[in-house]
Each structure stands twice: as structure tokens, then as C-alpha cells.
Amino acid sequence: MSNVYAVIMAGGAGTRFWPASRALRPKQLLPLAGAENETLLAATVRRLRPLVTEDRVVVVTGEHLAEPTARAVPGVPEAQILREPAPRNTAPCIAWANATIARLDPDAVVMVLPSDHFISDEPGFQRVLELAVASAERGHVTTVGIVPSRPETGYGYIEVGDPLDAGGGAARAVKRFVEKPDRARAESFVAAGPSRYLWNAGMFFFRVRDMAELLERHLPGVAAGVARMGDDPAAVREVFPTLESVSIDHGVMEKATNLAVVPGDFGWNDVGSWQSAWELAERDANGNAVGASDVVVDARGNLVRSLGASKKTIALVGVNDLVVVETDDAILVIPRDRAQDVRLVVDALKKSGRTTLT
Amino acid sequence: MSNVYAVIMAGGAGTRFWPASRALRPKQLLPLAGAENETLLAATVRRLRPLVTEDRVVVVTGEHLAEPTARAVPGVPEAQILREPAPRNTAPCIAWANATIARLDPDAVVMVLPSDHFISDEPGFQRVLELAVASAERGHVTTVGIVPSRPETGYGYIEVGDPLDAGGGAARAVKRFVEKPDRARAESFVAAGPSRYLWNAGMFFFRVRDMAELLERHLPGVAAGVARMGDDPAAVREVFPTLESVSIDHGVMEKATNLAVVPGDFGWNDVGSWQSAWELAERDANGNAVGASDVVVDARGNLVRSLGASKKTIALVGVNDLVVVETDDAILVIPRDRAQDVRLVVDALKKSGRTTLT
Numbered sequence: 204m205s206n207v208y209a210v211i212m213a214g215g216a217g218t219r220f221w222p223a224s225r226a227l228r229p230k231q232l233l234p235l236a237g238a239e240n241e242t243l244l245a246a247t248v249r250r251l252r253p254l255v256t257e258d259r260v261v262v263v264t265g266e267h268l269a270e271p272t273a274r275a276v277p278g279v280p281e282a283q284i285l286r287e288p289a290p291r292n293t294a295p296c297i298a299w300a301n302a303t304i305a306r307l308d309p310d311a312v313v314m315v316l317p318s319d320h321f322i323s324d325e326p327g328f329q330r331v332l333e334l335a336v337a338s339a340e341r342g343h344v345t346t347v348g349i350v351p352s353r354p355e356t357g358y359g360y361i362e363v364g365d366p367l368d369a370g371g372g373a374a375r376a377v378k379r380f381v382e383k384p385d386r387a388r389a390e391s392f393v394a395a396g397p398s399r400y401l402w403n404a405g406m407f408f409f410r411v412r413d414m415a416e417l418l419e420r421h422l423p424g425v426a427a428g429v430a431r432m433g434d435d436p437a438a439v440r441e442v443f444p445t446l447e448s449v450s451i452d453h454g455v456m457e458k459a460t461n462l463a464v465v466p467g468d469f470g471w472n473d474v475g476s477w478q479s480a481w482e483l484a485e486r487d488a489n490g491n492a493v494g495a496s497d498v499v500v501d502a503r504g505n506l507v508r509s510l511g512a513s514k515k516t517i518a519l520v521g522v523n524d525l526v527v528v529e530t531d532d533a534i535l536v537i538p539r540d541r542a543q544d545v546r547l548v549v550d551a552l553k554k555s556g557r558t559t560l561t
Numbered sequence: 562m563s564n565v566y567a568v569i570m571a572g573g574a575g576t577r578f579w580p581a582s583r584a585l586r587p588k589q590l591l592p593l594a595g596a597e598n599e600t601l602l603a604a605t606v607r608r609l610r611p612l613v614t615e616d617r618v619v620v621v622t623g624e625h626l627a628e629p630t631a632r633a634v635p636g637v638p639e640a641q642i643l644r645e646p647a648p649r650n651t652a653p654c655i656a657w658a659n660a661t662i663a664r665l666d667p668d669a670v671v672m673v674l675p676s677d678h679f680i681s682d683e684p685g686f687q688r689v690l691e692l693a694v695a696s697a698e699r700g701h702v703t704t705v706g707i708v709p710s711r712p713e714t715g716y717g718y719i720e721v722g723d724p725l726d727a728g729g730g731a732a733r734a735v736k737r738f739v740e741k742p743d744r745a746r747a748e749s750f751v752a753a754g755p756s757r758y759l760w761n762a763g764m765f766f767f768r769v770r771d772m773a774e775l776l777e778r779h780l781p782g783v784a785a786g787v788a789r790m791g792d793d794p795a796a797v798r799e800v801f802p803t804l805e806s807v808s809i810d811h812g813v814m815e816k817a818t819n820l821a822v823v824p825g826d827f828g829w830n831d832v833g834s835w836q837s838a839w840e841l842a843e844r845d846a847n848g849n850a851v852g853a854s855d856v857v858v859d860a861r862g863n864l865v866r867s868l869g870a871s872k873k874t875i876a877l878v879g880v881n882d883l884v885v886v887e888t889d890d891a892i893l894v895i896p897r898d899r900a901q902d903v904r905l906v907v908d909a910l911k912k913s914g915r916t917t918l919t
Contacts, residue, residue, distance in 0.1 A: 221876075222874075222876070496915075498906050498909050498910060500902065500905045500906060500909060501902075501905075509892075513871075513889065513890065515887070515888075515889075515890055515891050515892050516580075516890060516891045516892070516910075516915075516918055517891070517892045517893075517894070518579075518580070518891060518892065518893045518894070518895075518906040519894050519895070520893070520894070520895040520896075520899060520902050520903065520905060520906060521895060521896050521899040521902060522883070522894055522895065522896065525880070525894065527892070527894055529873070529887075529892060530873075531871065531873075532871065532873055532874060533873050533874045533875070533876060534867075534873050534874070534875045534876065534885070534887060534892065535875075535876045535878070536875070536876070536877050536878070536880055536883065536885055536894060537876075537877070537878040537879060537880065538878075538879050538880060541878060541879040544858065544859075544878050544879060545878065547858045547859075547878060548856050548858060548876040548878060551856050551858060552856060552874075557854075557874075560874055
């Protein structure tokens with residue numbers, strides 16, 4: 204796919220993996236799933252390789268994260284690591300990346316992907332990407348919708364319409380984007396089946412010129428600002444922070460017509476918490492995901508991660524379903540089913556002014 | 562008390578405080594109770610000070626522990642830190658210390674004390690020591706019996722006989738030493754009251770010449786070996802490991818007549834496990850004993866100890882009654898009520914050959 208480019212959105216901050224994640228070491232720069240030392244960002248780039256090589260990857264991140272981000276994806280050209288001087292949500296991010304790619308190849312097709320998800324069936328994922336790119340090449344702004352596996356209330360949904368392109372493509376029309384539902388609605392979505400509702404995983408596919416047109420129509424201020432910036436770093440620093448902070452979903456997708464969705468079922472996981480990390484980890488017969496040097500006595504269902512330089516031996520005796528994580532300066536102990544409450548620790552640290560730990 | 566000497570038995574190994582305690586850093590060399598940086602051994606020596614200054618303290622420890630032991634009690638003269646070339650239980654230990662003191666002062670009175678206990682009421686303890694020394698000066702080999710606070714099955718008991726020394730001393734005759742009882746007997750002992758049964762805490766008081774006589778009579782081999790050793794390190798290294806390995810209780814006390822006991826009730830605690838350490842620690846309103854830099858969210862009854870050089874911040878969320886201990890090379894997570902099972906970790910480490918961690 205010679206004219207396909209990938210935009211990886213890698214600006215996330217994220218406190219849900221404290222103490223591993225920090226303001227300067229966010230989730231996408233951590234090896235939270237899959238291969239032991241591969242960051243989620245590096246895995247995102249690697250699994251595109253059969254379709255998009257690194258010279259056609261654009262990574263958008265925050266200025267303060269530029270160095271560790273570049274180190275995580277050494278094959279991506281320096282000029283294609285876009286450094287946002289301030290976070291402005293996904294629409295300005297995608298607009299800037301789209302304009303950058305347009306300068307490289309005005310006929311390019313672009314796939315926009317999050318940097319911090321996990322996918323277990325990589326060949327399956329690649330097949331879906333090919334279908335989505337094919338749909339984009341036919342002029343549809345296309346998204347990939349994940350086949351729901353549970354009535355999740357933490358994700359947005361896509362309501363699916365009729366099949367598109369009578370020729371036999373996998374793409375279907377998008378009826379509408381649905382905000383995070385309550386439990387009852389989520390259950391009804393799952394019950395209706397994947398021909399009706401899919402999860403919105405934030406993946407988008409389009410021709411650069413189609414996205415440029417949509418931005419000019421629906422977010423003319425953003426489009427004009429990005430045009431003014433060009434590829435001049437000084438202009439970026441001046442203009443980008445003034446752009447409207449708005450998501451691509453709200454700013455463009457919900458207003459666009461002619462949207463397509465390709466359903467996907469390839470072991471997707473958004474790695475949303477230590478609970479997800481446990482689900483994705485290799486576990487022993489007792490459900491413990493621990494390091495080779497750790498000691499477990501009469502304990503079940505625990506996630507143990509020793510991420511500090513000293514690689515301490517962690518010993519668990521008689522405890523179940525805990526997350527125990529060590530880094531160079533902190534240790535966390537929390538039940539798996541309370542993993543979301545890690546943010547309370549970060550809040551407490553901020554409140555007491557100990558921001559070096561956040 | 563110008564001719565009173567103290568013998569501190571500091572040869573204990575102990576795995577019950579892993580990962581803090583190690584073969585080369587046993588319990589008595591750890592600050593497990595009381596002041597933050599005071600080891601149990603240092604506290605033992607300090608609280609004797611009104612009665613026995615450091616120049617009259619003898620510490621008996623293993624050869625491999627001599628250096629850290631000396632560092633823990635810098636006021637004790639180097640020559641009075643006796644280094645056992647091999648552990649031979651308490652009778653040879655006390656025999657050697659007794660002979661050492663006899664060379665310094667043949668009229669001395671000796672108090673033998675464990676190095677790894679905690680005492681909250683130090684003035685009360687000192688008053689009891691004075692009574693026990695007075696009893697020893699009258700020619701009784703004397704022990705201090707602790708007033709039981711619960712039907713403990715982990716300690717030996719002392720059955721108390723008639724009052725001694727009609728003159729009004731606190732000492733009473735020892736009827737006999739009772740081995741660790743089962744639960745029912747322990748309950749009957751506590752129900753009978755402290756005028757009948759006391760805990761044996763391993764504290765003994767005697768004139769050097771009385772102990773020398775008892776050893777010659779009941780353990781003549783040990784007495785002769787110690788005489789042969791003198792204060793010659795080479796002779797110690799040759800003879801000491803050949804001495805009979807026997808406790809002072811079995812080898813001498815159970816055979817002696819004319820034994821006395823002074824009851825004591827001074828907040829004694831043998832600091833037997835992390836559970837005891839929690840009981841003795843300063844705790845907040847939620848029962849957490851944590852460091853000032855730790856973070857506790859919705860958690861109760863936990864003991865947290867960061868003993869590593871890096872002094873990591875330990876964050877607990879939603880966990881109760883746990884022990885979490887960090888050292889430079891290991892982390893332990895165990896429920897308080899399973900604290901005794903720490904030895905299972907040590908066993909597992911030994912079995913896998915990882916003895917540097919034990």
C-alpha cells in the first residue's frame with residue numbers, strides 16, 4: 204500500500220498505571236502488554252509494518268514527551284514526530300498530521316490509530332486495516348468498530364447502518380456515534396449484535412483530501428490555523444495552542460455524512476487499567492502474573508510487576524487478586540477490582556505537593 | 562550496682578522478619594519496635610544504663626555477626642563482644658560469659674538478658690531488675706517471670722512457689738519450669754493467676770560463683786571446656802564448637818534447687834513476628850502503621866515498612882490488615898494474621914538456591 208500513511212496519536216498522559224505511568228512516562232511508553240520490553244507505542248508501529256513502514260508513520264505527541272517518544276520508535280523519521288506545544292484534543296492533532304502528510308503525498312490515504320492499545324490477533328487486525336483502507340480509497344471516511352464482548356459502559360458505540368459498496372466490501376454505513384451508554388443501554392447494544400452496534404476504538408481512515416475538506420467545512424478555524432503553521436516550528440508554537448480544543452468525533456465525525464465502518468474482532472484491548480494488564484499478562488495455573496524471580500505462596504490471581512532498576516524479588520503469601528507494582532521510587536498495593544482508584548493516589552500526591560511522584 | 566554485669570545473648574538468626582531479617586542481619590540488629598532507628602539490641606543495652614553501664618556489658622554473638630553487632634553497641638568494649646565460632650545453644654554461651662566476667666570481678670553479680678525483646682515500661686523493668694539482682698545477691702539463681710496477659714502456647718511457663726526471704730523481698734521459689742503448654746493448660750495457667758504461673762522470658766540473675774558451681778555440678782564438660790578456653794581466641798575457636806549444645810534451662814535451671822523468680826509486668830513483648838511489630842508500632846486512627854511519606858487510601862490495619870536505601874513511597878488503596886515490607890532487594894506482602902508463614906518464603910528461596918536473599 205504505497206501511498207498509505209499512519210498517524211499514531213501518542214499524546215496521552217494517563218495516571219491509571221501509577222506508579223509505572225507518570226506525567227513524563229505515560230502509558231504508551233510502558234511495556235504493559237505483550238512482549239516484555241516492547242512499549243505499547245512500539246508495538247503499535249511494529250504491527251503496522253506489513254502495511255505501512257516506519258518512513259510513512261507520523262507520531263503526534265506532546266513537546267515534553269518528544270524525546271522518550273522518539274526513542275521508543277527509532278525507525279520513524281525525526282521530522283514525522285510532531286510535537287504539540289499544548290494539548291488541544293484530537294481534531295487539531297489530526298488536522299496537523301493530515302496537512303503534514305498532504306505535503307508529502309497529496310494522494311495519500313491516512314490511518315489514524317491510538318498508540319496505547321493492545322491487539323492479540325495481529326494478522327486479523329491487518330486484514331481489517333486493509334478493508335478500512337479500501338473503504339477510505341473509495342471516498343468514505345471510515346472507522347473500525349470493535350465487536351463488543353461485554354456491555355461496557357466506558358466506551359462510545361457506533362450504530363451500524365446498511366452495507367456500502369454493493370461490490371462486496373466489508374464496510375457499512377455509520378448511522379451515528381453513540382456516547383458512553385448507561386448499563387441498560389450497553390446491554391441492549393450487545394444484545395442487538397455486532398451488525399447493529401460496535402465499539403468506537405478511535406481508529407479512522409481517509410484520503411488526505413477528504414479530511415482536508417471536512418475540516419474546512421466543519422472546523423474552518425482549525426483548518427486555517429494549520430495552514431498558517433505549515434511546517435515552521437515557530438509558527439506551530441505560536442498558532443497550535445490557539446486552536447479550538449475539540450475531538451475529531453465531535454468536531455468532524457458526528458457532522459460528516461458518508462461515513463463507513465468496518466467491523467473488527469482481533470483481540471482488541473484498550474489496556475485501561477492494571478486490571479487489563481493482568482488480563483493480558485501471562486499467568487500461572489493460580490492466575491498469578493509474576494516475574495520469574497518472584498515468590499508466591501498460597502496466593503491467587505495477583506499481578507506483580509517489578510519495574511525498578513533493582514528488580515527486587517517480590518514475595519506474596521496468602522493474598523489474592525492484588526496488584527503489586529514496584530518502580531524506582533514507589534510501590535503500589537491495590538486490589539485488582541479497585542484498579543481504577545489508582546488515581547486517588549495520584550490525587551493525594553498532588554494535593555500534598557509531591558509532584559515528582561506524579 | 563557497682564559489681565553487676567549484664568550478658569546480652571545476641572546470637573539469634575531468625576527468619577520471622579524476612580525480608581528485613583537475614584542470616585547476616587538478624588532480628589536483634591533491626592529497629593523493629595520503639596524508636597525509629599534503634600535496633601532491639603541497642604535498646605536492650607540502653608535501658609540497662611541506670612543499672613549497668615556499657616563497660617560492664619558482655620554481648621555474646623556469632624562470629625559472622627560480630628561486626629554489625631559491635632557497630633550496634635559502640636559503647637561496649639571490643640573485648641566484651643564474645644564471638645561464638647559455632648552456635649551451641651545458651652548453656653555454653655552463658656558459661657563462657659560467666660567465666661569472662663569472673664576474670665574481671667570474681668564477686669560480680671550477672672544478669673543474662675535476651676537481645677531481641679521490647680519493653681514499654683522501662684522504669685518498671687529497671688525496678689524488677691533491682692529486685693532480681695538483690696535476690697541473686699542473697700545466693701538464689703533468679704529469673705524474672707512475666708505476668709501472662711493471654712493463654713500463650715508459644716512460651717514456657719514458670720510454676721511459682723512460696724515467698725522467699727521472709728524479710729519482704731519480691732522473690733518467690735521456683736517450683737518448676739513448664740514446657741510450652743497446649744491451649745487448655747495455657748488457659749488454666751492464666752486462670753490460676755500470676756501468683757501461680759508466669760512466662761519464662763529467658764532472663765537470669767546470679768552471682769558468678771553460684772553459676773560456676775552449678776555448671777561444674779550439672780554440665781562439667783562445658784565447665785571444663787570453658788576453663789580450657791580462657792580468653793585465648795585460638796583456644797575458643799578450637800574448644801567452643803566441641804561443647805555440648807544444650808540450653809541453660811535444660812542443662813542447669815531444671816536441675817538446680819534454690820531457684821527464685823521475681824514477677825514482672827512491664828510491657829514485655831518478644832517481638833515474635835511482623836504481627837508483633839504492628840502491635841508495637843505507632844498507628845493512625847485507621848490502625849495503619851506507615852511512614853510519613855506513604856500514601857494510604859481507604860485502607861485499615863496495615864503495617865508498611867520501607868527499609869531500603871531508596872525509601873520508596875508505598876501506596877495502599879483498599880487493602881486491610883496487610884504487612885508490606887520493602888528492603889533493598891525484596892518486597893513482602895502478607896496478611897498480618899499469617900505473619901508466621903514468612904518462613905515459607907525463606908524455605909522457597911533456599912530450595913531454589915537463592916540464598917543471598919535468605
